[in-house]
Amino acid sequence: xxxxxxxxxxxxxxxxxxxxxxxxAAGETSFKKCMACHSKLGETAKNMIGxxxxxxxxxxxxxxxxxxxxxxxxxxxxxxDEGTFKEYIKDPKAKIPGxxxxxxxxxxxxxxxxxxxxxxxxxxDGKKK
Numbered sequence: 767x768x769x770x771x772x773x774x775x776x777x778x779x780x781x782x783x784x785x786x787x788x789x790x791a792a793g794e795t796s797f798k799k800c801m802a803c804h805s806k807l808g809e810t811a812k813n814m815i816g817x818x819x820x821x822x823x824x825x826x827x828x829x830x831x832x833x834x835x836x837x838x839x840x841x842x843x844x845x846x847d848e849g850t851f852k853e854y855i856k857d858p859k860a861k862i863p864g865x866x867x868x869x870x871x872x873x874x875x876x877x878x879x880x881x882x883x884x885x886x887x888x889x890x891d892g893k894k895k
Contacts, residue, residue, distance in 0.1 A: 788876075793884025796877050803869075807885070809892035816867065821890030822846045827862070838864030848886070852878045 797807075803816035811818045817833040824847070828840030842862050844850055854861040855878050857871045872878050887894050 788879035788881070788883030790880070790883045790887060792877075793880035793882070796872070796881045797884055799872070800869075800881075803867075807888045807892065811892050819885055820888045820892045822851070822888075823848075823886045825890070836864055836866045838862050839866070848882050851882050851885070855881065 800816075800819075803814060804819055805811040805814050807818075807820055811820050813830065813833045817830040817835070824845065827842045827844035827846065828835040839862055844854075844862070850861075852875070855869075855872045858865050858867040858869055872881065889895050
C-alpha cells in the first residue's frame with residue numbers, strides 16, 4: 767500500500783512540475799517582441815542593438831564577447847537563471863538601474879515563463895540542448 771502511495775505522489779509531483787514549465791512554442795512567439803533588438807537565437811545569432819541571448823541560463827550579465835554593455839549590466843553581479851530573468855524582463859530598468867535596455871517589460875507571468883522556456887533551450891553555441 768505504501769509503495770502505491772509513494773508512486774502516486776511521485777507521479778503527481780512530476781505532472782505538477784511539467785505543468786509549471788513554460789510553453790516553448792508560445793515563448794518563441796513572445797520572442798518576436800525581442801527581435802527589434804536581439805538576433806534570432808541559434809548557431810547564426812549575432813550581437814545587434816542587444817547581445818546574443820544563446821546560452822543565457824547560467825551566464826553572467828554583461829559577459830557576451832563583442833557586445834558593448836552598460837557599466838550597470840557589467841557590474842550587476844547577476845547570473846541569469848529563471849527567477850532573475852523573470853524579475854528583469856518584467857521591468858529591466860528596475861532590476862538593473864542604468865541598463866541600456868529600453869523595453870516596457872513583460873508583466874504577464876505566463877508570457878515570461880513561456881519566453882524563459884524558449885530561451886533556455888539554446889546553449890552558448892546556439893545549439894538546442
